[in-house]
Amino acid sequence: MKKTHPLRAVLVVAVLVMSACGARNVSDPPQAAGGGSTDGPGAEGPSDPGVTDTTIRLGASITLSGPTGFLGDEVVGAIRAYFEMINEAGGVNGRQLELITYDDRADASQLLANFRRLVEQDEVIALITGFADGAIDYLTEREIPTLVFGVSPKAFSSRYPTIYPVVGNALLWTQETIAGLDDQGILEEDMKVAVMYDNTFIDISSYVPFIEESWENAGAEVVTTDPYSLESGSCDSLLAKVRELDVDWWDFQSAAFFLCVQAAERQGWKPDIGWGGWPASVPEIATIAGPSIDGVWGGSNGDQPTTGAPRELTSAHEEYIEAVRAVAPELAVPGHLESPAMLGYWAGAKLLVAALEEQGDQITRDGLNEWIQGVEDFEVGVTPPIISMAPDCKTGSEQVWIGPWEFDEETQTASRTPATDYFSSPQKEEFGGTCFLTQISDDLE
Numbered sequence: 001m002k003k004t005h006p007l008r009a010v011l012v013v014a015v016l017v018m019s020a021c022g023a024r025n026v027s028d029p030p031q032a033a034g035g036g037s038t039d040g041p042g043a044e045g046p047s048d049p050g051v052t053d054t055t056i057r058l059g060a061s062i063t064l065s066g067p068t069g070f071l072g073d074e075v076v077g078a079i080r081a082y083f084e085m086i087n088e089a090g091g092v093n094g095r096q097l098e099l100i101t102y103d104d105r106a107d108a109s110q111l112l113a114n115f116r117r118l119v120e121q122d123e124v125i126a127l128i129t130g131f132a133d134g135a136i137d138y139l140t141e142r143e144i145p146t147l148v149f150g151v152s153p154k155a156f157s158s159r160y161p162t163i164y165p166v167v168g169n170a171l172l173w174t175q176e177t178i179a180g181l182d183d184q185g186i187l188e189e190d191m192k193v194a195v196m197y198d199n200t201f202i203d204i205s206s207y208v209p210f211i212e213e214s215w216e217n218a219g220a221e222v223v224t225t226d227p228y229s230l231e232s233g234s235c236d237s238l239l240a241k242v243r244e245l246d247v248d249w250w251d252f253q254s255a256a257f258f259l260c261v262q263a264a265e266r267q268g269w270k271p272d273i274g275w276g277g278w279p280a281s282v283p284e285i286a287t288i289a290g291p292s293i294d295g296v297w298g299g300s301n302g303d304q305p306t307t308g309a310p311r312e313l314t315s316a317h318e319e320y321i322e323a324v325r326a327v328a329p330e331l332a333v334p335g336h337l338e339s340p341a342m343l344g345y346w347a348g349a350k351l352l353v354a355a356l357e358e359q360g361d362q363i364t365r366d367g368l369n370e371w372i373q374g375v376e377d378f379e380v381g382v383t384p385p386i387i388s389m390a391p392d393c394k395t396g397s398e399q400v401w402i403g404p405w406e407f408d409e410e411t412q413t414a415s416r417t418p419a420t421d422y423f424s425s426p427q428k429e430e431f432g433g434t435c436f437l438t439q440i441s442d443d444l445e
Helices: 013-018 069-088 108-121 133-141 170-183 205-217 236-244 257-266 283-293 315-327 340-358 365-373 436-444
Strands: 055-062 096-103 126-129 146-151 163-169 192-197 221-227 249-253 274-276 297-300 376-378 386-390 393-396 401-408 413-416
Touching: 055 069, 055 108, 069 096, 069 283, 069 315, 069 340, 096 108, 108 126, 108 133, 126 340, 133 163, 146 340, 163 170, 163 340, 163 393, 170 205, 170 249, 170 297, 170 401, 170 436, 192 205, 205 221, 205 249, 205 436, 221 236, 236 257, 249 257, 257 283, 274 297, 274 401, 283 401, 283 413, 340 365, 340 386, 365 386, 393 436
Parallel strands: 055 096, 055 126, 126 146, 146 163, 192 221, 192 249, 249 274
Antiparallel strands: 297 401, 376 386, 386 393, 401 413
16 A cells, blocks of 8 residues: 655754854854954955854744754755855855854744844844745845745845845746746646645745736636645645646645645546646655655756756765765755755855855945845856846746656655756746846735
């Protein structure tokens, strides 16, 4: 009899915040603030709080507990791995990177409380988080450089110029999935599409009309759009609705999709053409789904580090794997290494360190923001380049590949091989060109 992998919540907060890269325990009292030295060559004034003669203090509010806590582990693991690699090589212009991390439990009020503590007590120079929507006004008012996952309109809007998306965007990913399916000969004229979307912590509801338009541009008919999240519980009623509509393709825009593929397997049903979407790109969620994940399409914003696919294996992949293994060996396995979260935040950590290095002795938030906003085609090595972080043209790395999942009964893990090379959306010009994500997001905000 087939076994469905149980829902797992991996909580390794103590390990993540107590070891490596100068991180300290969340229960420690805030350290005294220190201004940067003005004695070094090229210094023109004091650094902002969070920078001393010997350290650079950075903060993170990440979801480290609950059903998706493993994603937070991946985010912090990737950042710590890169920071520790830099520290071992002498730091940033002689300063060691220190990371302070708090668990926001996927709660918007806790997220804001964590940010207030990091900024007002810990006095960090920059921030890292998953989804900043619940505290984005606070961060923007203080002009704090903040790396975020992306996905939602706020992250891509010019109204929040110091928010930098490092993984991807729900609307663009949808268009790219459509293009990839078309490339693979899977799309059919007048196919019926159902869209499931999150309207809670990762709220993409305002993108839904544009997602519908993207499918319709490809010749499909969107017959229903339905909010669904982990808070919704059982998928049985939504599944019954989708089956009644005789849907050909189920577009997943919620991380809770695995509950629906599990329910569909119990009922012995699958859509005629298929199902998938950007949330189905996370290996650990695919594994949680169990055998029902077979044939579900997902993609990635980065290479498969153990093979380099869909590109060639390089020293950048080896560096990434070894750095992760050194500080978080439990994450140095394919299912974590190729996670969009780990790859995206490794890229984000590299971007942030490059910005810090360019400041010289005097490090300020204004200087960091100016440098990051001027980035063009920033090379990462394990993902395509970060194209732009300009306030009026936030793109992140943008390019993806896609492929269908397969579940291994023996290892009880899910894996996939790229079915395509990297590509972007051919619908970009129709929606406004290279910077259309920021333009649309501004209109929505």
